Amino acid sequence: MKTQLVEAQNNRSRQTDPRIARCFPVEAAKYFHASAIGSIVFLAFALCVGTAFCQDSIELMDGTKLTGQIIQIRKADKEVDFNASVNGQPTESTYRYEQIHAATYRGKRFVITAKDSSGSSPEKKSTTDGRNTRTKAEVNELIQTVGKTPPAWYESTPLSHPKTLDLDWPLKASGRWNESKNVGQYIWGRVNPNPSRWRSGLKLVHECTKLHQGNRTLLERDMEMLGKLYFTLLQDYERAAYWLERSQAGLNTEAGIYLASCYWRLGNRDMALSLMRGKSLHIDAIKLLGDMGELDGALIVARVYEKTSLANEAWLNTGDALRGAGRFDDAIRSYQKVITRNKARNEEYRKRYVGRARDAITAINLFDKADVSKVADGTYIDSSTGYNGVIQVRVVVNDSKIEDVKVVKHREKQFYAALTDTPQQIIDSQGVQEIDGTSGATITSQAIISAAAKALAQGAR
Amino acid sequence: MRPIQQRGLALASLLFSLALAALTNQPIDQKVFGQLPGSAWVVAGFFAAVAALLLFTSFDRRSQKAWLRLDWFMPALRRRKTGEAVSHSLFGRIVRKLIPAGFQSNYSTKKRGPIRRLLRRFGLSWLASPVRRIVQAICLFTFLALFFYTCWPYDARPASQGSTSDRWVLVNMDEPSGEFRFERSSDTATRSVAFEIAIGQTVYLTDKISLDSGVQLDQIPIGSFQVSSNQSGQIAGTFVNALDPVLQDSIIHSESGGGSITIFQRDPTARPSHYADNLARKERIPAETFLIIDPLVSLSTAIASRSWVWSLACAAIILFVCVLIPRGFCGYLCPLGTTIDLFDWAIGRRTKRFRVPDDGWWVHIKYYLLAGTLVAAGCGVLVSGFISAVPVITRGMLFLFAPLQTGTLRGWHLIPSFHLGHVLSIALFLCVLGLGFLRPRFWCKYVCPSGAVFSLGNLFRVTERKVESSCINCNKCVEICPFDAIKPDFTTRTTDCTMCQSCGGVCPTHAIKFVERWNVVELKVEDEPPTQETSLGRRGFLSLAAGSTAAAVGGLTVAAATKSWGADLSNPNAIRPVRPPGSVPEKEFLEMCIRCGECFKACPNDVLQPEGFQQGLEGLWSPIVVADWAGCESSCNACGQVCPTGAIRALPIEEKRVARMGLAIVNEATCLPAAGREECDLCVQECNAAGYHAIEYTQVGVELNEAGQPIEGTGLAAPLVMADKCVGCGLCQTRCHAINVKEKKLIAESAIIVAAGQDREDRLLTGSYLELRQEEQAAASDNASTSDGGFFIPETPPSQPETTQEPDDDPFGVNDASPF
Incomplete structure (x- = not known):
């Protein structure tokens, strides 16, 4: 049976979140990383080198005042390289003009960006639902200015790929699956699933773009890969959008849908919708439209795909979209279609789709719809797999209240106080959602929560 | 001899010891990296003790003077003449002053007081020498407390993770003072629990980029922030150490991210160390105290490994103590001796059927055993732990009572299975107790090789039991002596006497005294009544020679047998246990491990279990990692801390976390995802949770589409062990075994198994594991792919023509008037 329920919980975040298994939902993942440090090679205008004793200062838009030395002013890029001593540590940073309110340079003060009297910085808002929060021009500006810069971690991240990798990276890898030789397979097999390799993997693709400058096809593939990786792994939408735009990704590919998603997440849903309007869309559009709240649009796309060989994926995506919109019963109905059809191009696929649908239904029943007030009075026993084997939990519901939760059987070795703490937390919170595990015994706690959830589900009316 | 002379001598002795102490300032407890402890301290302490004794003795009011007087028995009740003092010694006089008269005996009517009556109820030996019985009780209690409380790891609790508070932004930063000021963003949608931030508290800051980077929480950059003020929703303070530059940059620009700073109450990158902390907290005295004062433990280890063993210093101290109090260890301290006393009291004395006389071929076994073990140790085979006193009782407690403790307090399913090695050890312990049927403390008197060390040490004794001429040959002392240390003429067998002083307490004429060796005041004439006693020398050169030859031959035979049926270290195919x-290198490990079993007791979840006969006799009862049962906790360093010989080095927790004891190897034929059977990442989860991050995913069985691209959803993520990060803790193996083998019965044995051996483990005799890792990392980074630092941007907008000189008033080029 495995840790099905824990997985089902993870699924909740996985379905709204294209990354592997993170727990930060995308809704909260909007951030804007304003600056890029480190040297940028194409510096053209070394205007002046200030004298060593010259104290310059810049006043940032947020009111921070830094003193130090202006190393370079790059008019073309509208950037200033500035060396400040922060916390006793000299750091060189690059600031864009729009970040700088004023600068004192060689004893003279220059106002660079006037402060808005309303006091709101144009980049401050970050909600993703409903209306546009940025104009099309603002989004494009963002993609142009931020998207093309290397990320802050770029310089300090070492490359970690094996030396045996063939950086020529042809479009179609020859020979058998070999993650130590083929870049695409290395990214698929080693970078994607391992968060510790995400940054170095991106850097590797950037390295490849340098090597493939002369080859348009390879370069476009590289840039699409960059966009996908920035989107799926780091949710760095500015950079994802910049590279996806340049790779000319079509909307019938996953990458094209990512680009639309970037526009929406950067604050302009109209850009996203107009990009998708009137085109044949990749199946992932169902999910995106659902997330954007365009449930009707999502259902239209789903209906198209239901008639194709991709029906299973379409229903699963529809289910996810409906679940995201809070329409749990409709979502279950959509998942149920996969189980009823019970057909796929081969046995392995059939198992996987049906499994996913079942997991999703279980997760909805156990967690999204879990509510003690809807559980009939009684004593329920169910089990889940803990650290060292099955953990059996008995839940007593009386008067629509969780009266008692008790671990009745276990073989755990390292449980600390989890065996008593977690049941107590379930009783205190009268539910299985949002319970912290006991320190050092997460697996045991999770198993107790899952078993309790399954037990409660037995009595759901 | 006048008291004033005595006090002068005491002063001289004290001054001498102070001078010695001043000469040395080496801390004695540096056992970690094997420094030589200041042996001068030992000598200084000895002379200080001598000084104290001389001083105490100088206040004695007896007519028969002595330089050193060690009488602490309770003299038999005897009617006193009027004016005669009841107590002569300073100690006795003080005790009599302190205890109310009502509790004391009446020395004119010979009526016993309540204290004497109470002690008599406990037993004659309690009445005769209460000090000894009390010390014995304290020592046994201490031994048991150290074993069952200090070495009980399960009361350790990991520190709670603390709360987090997100959506903070930088308000401003005062550059000269380095003070940062933050406030909580007004955005309402806060998901995390806020917590009260107190002034002076250190909190831990990170930014959203780090949190979202996909890197595990324990590996993100963190700034330690000391809060100096917390007013109206704003906190101010400074960073304790230098910030990660990327994090610093991000914090300075947090305002534009709309509340991107998260504050942690506890450092999320700190790895737990609760087991190590718990042991350190409970170890007021070392958990291995009794093992290190067993002199045979350190002596034979030092001989076998031909190295300095730090516990030799403790052996030296106890031997010096036993020069003052001959064989005092056996009479007072030894927990095995006290246990045998208890056995005799509870069981042994109730049956006389097996009793043997006090005279026979067995009376000198202990010397031959000692010689035999030392000969074997000389050949590099350490067998003394099998028969040495404290290891014997430690193992006895471990195998008989520790399972009961685990079973009752934690659950009976947590007791590992027993094998032949366990049975043998328990049998040995029961034999030692069973010898008590032959005579009380038969083991201690005739067999115990640790006792033999003290018997030999007695040759250098400073004090001894003396009998004065007032002896009336009543035989009471012979009857009570637990060590058969009194000859038929009532004088002392000096190598056997443990100074328990029971004889002094029962002597009706107060003829027995414990004074300096050279005291000849009013002594009883020897050999009256005549004894048939023959001293060791006179018993016959032949028997001595035969015994010694037997010891030597026996020792050599044991050594040869152990080596030939042993670990076979030169054979690369021989078993190399984890x-x-x-642990020091395997050869030295086998020479240094005394097989006491202390590490098994201190080890949480019984990762360490006694070896059976996998390496023949040579590895018997030595600790091995049984990763099928449990994995080594990254927060624990107990085994090294309690090891009495340094076979397992007492590493600090940071060192221990990087000490490689083995390497996890995935069996691709059975590993569920690697074999294409089903999804499973238990080992990866386990490794990440422990903070090692040594197992990565790799995709297997991926299907490719026509374009050669992998198809989403095909293939399985299989584990791939990073050899440079894996320390061989075995947590992965434990989980795979518990779930896939035991619970689901999918495979016959764990698909990921920790193996030791060449290149899979680091076994350092000295030096730092952290440094070793750093060197390896440096070597690896020299070898790694590097970037030339460029960053490719397509379709760069045409750059403006390069101008060499800008007018000074417009360096920024914003407009004609401003440089921007």
């Missing part, structure tokens, strides 16, 4: 973290 040893505890910080």
Whole structure:
């Protein structure tokens, strides 16, 4: 049976979140990383080198005042390289003009960006639902200015790929699956699933773009890969959008849908919708439209795909979209279609789709719809797999209240106080959602929560 | 001899010891990296003790003077003449002053007081020498407390993770003072629990980029922030150490991210160390105290490994103590001796059927055993732990009572299975107790090789039991002596006497005294009544020679047998068990491990279990990692801390975490995802949770589409062990075994198994594991792919023509008037 329920919980975040298994939902993942440090090679205008004793200062838009030395002013890029001593540590940073309110340079003060009297910085808002929060021009500006810069971690991240990798990276890898030789397979097999390799993997693709400058096809593939990786792994939408735009990704590919998603997440849903309007869309559009709240649009796309060989994926995506919109019963109905059809191009696929649908239904029943007030009075026993084997939990519901939760059987070795703490937390919170595990015994706690959830589900009316 | 002379001598002795102490300032407890402890301290302490004794003796009011007087028995009740003092010694006089008269005996009517009556109820030996019985009780209690409380790891609790508070932004930063000021963003949608931030508290800051980077929480950059003020929703303070530059940059620009700073109450990158902390907290005295004062333990280890063993210093101290109090260890301290006393009291004395006389071929076994073990140790085979006193009782407690403790307090399913090695050890312990049927403390008197060390040490004794001429040959002392240390003429067998002083307490004429060796005041004439006693020398050169030859031959035979049916280290195919973290190299390990079993007791979840006969006799009862049962906790370093010989080095927790004890190897034929059977990442989860991050995913069985691209959803993520990060803790193996083998019965044995051997473990005799890792990392980074630092941007907008000189008033080029 495995840790099905824990997985089902993870699924909740996985379905709204294209990354592997993170727990930060995308809704909260909007951030804007304003600056890029480190040297940028194409510096053209070394205007002046200030004298060593010259104290310059810049006043940032947020009111921070830094003193130090202006190393370079790059008019073309509208950037200033500035060396400040922060916390006793000299750091060189690059600031864009729009970040700088004023600068004192060689004893003279220059106002660079006037402060808005309303006091709101144009980049401050970050909600993703409903209306546009940025104009099309603002989004494009963002993609142009931020998207093309290397990320802050770029310089300090070492490359970690094996030396045996063939950086020529042809479009179609020859020979058998070999993650130590083929870049695409290395990214698929080693970078994607391992968060510790995400940054170095991106850097590797950037390295490849340098090597493939002369080859348009390879370069476009590289840039699409960059966009996908920035989107799926780091949710760095500015950079994802910049590279996806340049790779000319079509909307019938996953990458094209990512680009639309970037526009929406950067604050302009109209850009996203107009990009998708009137085109044949990749199946992932169902999910995106659902997330954007365009449930009707999502259902239209789903209906198209239901008639194709991709029906299973379409229903699963529809289910996810409906679940995201809070329409749990409709979502279950959509998942149920996969189980009823019970057909796929081969046995392995059939198992996987049906499994996913079942997991999703279980997760909805156990967690999204879990509510003690809807559980009939009684004593329920169910089990889940803990650290060292099955953990059996008995839940007593009386008067629509969780009266008692008790671990009745276990073989755990390292449980600390989890065996008593977690049941107590379930009783205190009268539910299985949002319970912290006991320190050092997460697996045991999770198993107790899952078993309790399954037990409660037995009595759901 | 006048008291004033005595006090002068005491002063001289004290001054001498102070001078010695001043000469040395080496801390004695540096056992970690094997420094020589200041042996001068030992000598200084000895002379200080002598000084104290001289001083005490100088206040004695007896007519028969002595330089050193060690009488602490309770003299038999005897009617006193009027004016005669009841107590002569300073100690006795003080005790009599302190205890109310009502509790004391009446020395004119010979009526016993309540104290004497109470002690008599406990037993004659309690009445005769209460000090000894009390010391014995304290020592046994201490031994048991150290074993069952200090070495009980399960009361350790990991520190709670603390709360987090997100959506903070930088308000401003005062550059000269380095003070940062933050406030909580007004955005309402806060998901995390806020917590009260107190002034002076250190909190831990990170930014959203780090949190979202996909890197595990324990590996993100963190700034330690000391809060100096917390007013109206704003906190101010400074960073304790230098910030990660990327994080600093991000914090300075947090305002534009709309509340991107998260504050942690506890450092999320700190790895737990609760087991190590718990042991350190409970170890007021070392958990291995009794093992290190057993002199045979350190002596034979030092001989076998031909190295300095730090506990030799403790052996030296106890031997010096036993020069003052001959064989005092056996009479007072030894927990095995006290246990045998208890056995005799509870069981042994109730049956006389097996009793043997006090005279026979067995009376000198202990010397031959000692010689035999030392000969074997000389050949590099350490067998003394099998028969040495404290290891014997430690193992006895471990195998008989520790399972009961685990079973009752934690659950009976947590007791590992027993094998032949366990049975043998328990049998040995029961034999030692069973010898008590032959005579009380038969083991201690005739067999115990640790006792033999003290018997030999007695040759250098400073004090001894003396009998004065007032002896009336009443035989009471012979009857009570637990060590058969009194000859038929009532004088002392000096190598056997443990100074328990029971005889002094029962002597009706107060003829027995414990004074300096050279005291000849009013002594009884020897050999009256005549004894048939023959001293060791006179018993016959032949028997001595035969015994010694037997010892030597026996020792050599044991050594040869052990080696030939042993670990076979030169054979690369021989079994190489996974040893505890910080174990010295295998050859030295087998020479230094005394097989006391202390590490098994201190080890949480019984990762360490006694070896059976996998390496023949040579590895018997030595600790091995049984990763099928449990994995080594990254927060624990107990085994090294309690090891009495340094076979497992007492590594600090940071060192222990990087000490490689083995390497996890995935069996691709059975590993569920690697074999294409089903999804499973238990080992990866386990490794990440422990903070090692040594197992990565790799995709297997991926299907490719026509374009050669992998198809989403095909293939399985299989584990791939990073050899440079894996320390061989075995947590992965434990989980795979518990779930896939035991629970689901999918495979016959764990698909990921920790193996030791060449290149899979680091076994350092000295030196730092952290440094070793750093060197390896440096070597690896020299070898790694590097970037030339460029960053490719397509379709760069045409750059403006390069101008060499800008007018000074417009360096920024914003407009004609401003440089921007």
